[in-house]
Amino acid sequence: MSRYVSFRDFDWVLLGFVLLICGMGVWEIRSATMHTKFAGAQVKQLYWIAAGVGLMFLISLINYQALLERVYWFYIAAVTSLVAVLIFGTKALGAKRWIKMPGGNHFQPSEWVKLILILAIAKYFADMRQRELSWSDFFKAGAIVGVPMLLVLKQPDLGTALTYLPIAAMGMFLGGMQWKQGLAVVLVAVIGIGVVFYVPQVHVLKSYQKQRLTSYQDPDADPQGAGYQVKQSMIAVGSGGLWGGKGSQTHGAFLPVPQTDFIFAAFSEEHGFVGALAVLLLYFIVLMRLTQNAQTAPDRAGTFLVMGVVAVLSFHILVNVGMVVGFMPVTGIPLPLMSYGGSSVLFMFLALGMVMNVRMRRFVN
Numbered sequence: 001m002s003r004y005v006s007f008r009d010f011d012w013v014l015l016g017f018v019l020l021i022c023g024m025g026v027w028e029i030r031s032a033t034m035h036t037k038f039a040g041a042q043v044k045q046l047y048w049i050a051a052g053v054g055l056m057f058l059i060s061l062i063n064y065q066a067l068l069e070r071v072y073w074f075y076i077a078a079v080t081s082l083v084a085v086l087i088f089g090t091k092a093l094g095a096k097r098w099i100k101m102p103g104g105n106h107f108q109p110s111e112w113v114k115l116i117l118i119l120a121i122a123k124y125f126a127d128m129r130q131r132e133l134s135w136s137d138f139f140k141a142g143a144i145v146g147v148p149m150l151l152v153l154k155q156p157d158l159g160t161a162l163t164y165l166p167i168a169a170m171g172m173f174l175g176g177m178q179w180k181q182g183l184a185v186v187l188v189a190v191i192g193i194g195v196v197f198y199v200p201q202v203h204v205l206k207s208y209q210k211q212r213l214t215s216y217q218d219p220d221a222d223p224q225g226a227g228y229q230v231k232q233s234m235i236a237v238g239s240g241g242l243w244g245g246k247g248s249q250t251h252g253a254f255l256p257v258p259q260t261d262f263i264f265a266a267f268s269e270e271h272g273f274v275g276a277l278a279v280l281l282l283y284f285i286v287l288m289r290l291t292q293n294a295q296t297a298p299d300r301a302g303t304f305l306v307m308g309v310v311a312v313l314s315f316h317i318l319v320n321v322g323m324v325v326g327f328m329p330v331t332g333i334p335l336p337l338m339s340y341g342g343s344s345v346l347f348m349f350l351a352l353g354m355v356m357n358v359r360m361r362r363f364v365n
Contacts (some may be wrong), residue, residue, distance in 0.1 A: 025338030032258035052349030059353035081109035082151040118308035121171035126301035159332035170311035244272035
């Protein structure tokens with residue numbers, strides 16, 4: 001099969017738009033950190049992007065069908081790595097999310113687990129032949145995502161755990177979820193949220209996590225505490241005006257972590273409404289291009305795989321942008337391809353490599 005695969009079928013247009021977003025992110029990281037202790041972070045980001053592009057080309061050459069056949073072993077490895085984090089992980093800011101690697105680097109398994117879950121859900125639903133999703137299949141698919149999600153919540157890392165949900169949701173939707181099952185999910189979610197927030201005996205979330213999830217509704221109630229991040233982010237976005245300003249919020253160190261979670265707020269402050277709209281337009285083009293690749297996939301598994309990537313990317317963008325403008329709670333979810341961070345960048349390029357993998361085999365019988 002490999003002899004029919006050619007880089008002529010590689011989606012170079014998609015790669016071009018992705019690198020353009022990465023370039024804008026590097027530029028903003030440089031601007032946001034030049035007067036801080038993180039100065040020079042853009043150089044490390046360039047290294048991560050270069051490594052990500054290399055991995056993307058590498059994984060595009062490996063037949064995704066072969067990966068799907070071995071997804072059971074990948075899933076076991078993913079769960080094992082999350083358990084290892086809880087036992088041997090490095091604790092920082094009250095959470096165990098990283099495993100210390102040789103050379104002083106830190107590895108965050110919860111990021112690459114997303115890729116394994118996309119493969120696992122694609123394999124599970126591709127093997128199904130019925131048009132409608134039975135209740136047993138519904139619960140099995142939920143368990144595939146639920147086990148890693150609970151392990152990540154234990155770290156605790158609420159933001160990353162939430163990014164697993166769109167993978168299951170997209171798989172169930174395309175797999176033929178019935179309206180009764182969808183209604184059941186909504187009811188369980190509403191009851192679960194109510195229990196977590198209003199039953200004192202339940203300790204699924206820590207108190208600071210609950211504050212972060214509710215402070216966006218009224219950041220003025222605690223402007224120096226739980227509402228500080230949201231308040232400063234909204235000020236930064238608003239001060240950008242139409243064409244952008246000098247970035248006083250960002251450069252004055254009022255905006256927290258402008259190179260990671262709040263990079264969209266920093267970019268909006270310096271480039272205004274026009275710049276923010278341009279970034280969102282680029283993301284929209286990338287999502288449409290990904291969806292087009294899903295439509296031309298050679299089989300059911302390929303379609304589920306690409307749409308899983310679409311679901312995760314869409315969720316990241318929606319939550320991060322909604323967070324910085326005060327419409328959604330602060331959950332620590334980075335903006336894909338723009339936010340500083342090696343784990344996030346590598347995951348996105350690995351996911352794009354899987355998309356290219358599917359696309360390059362669309363003419364293979």
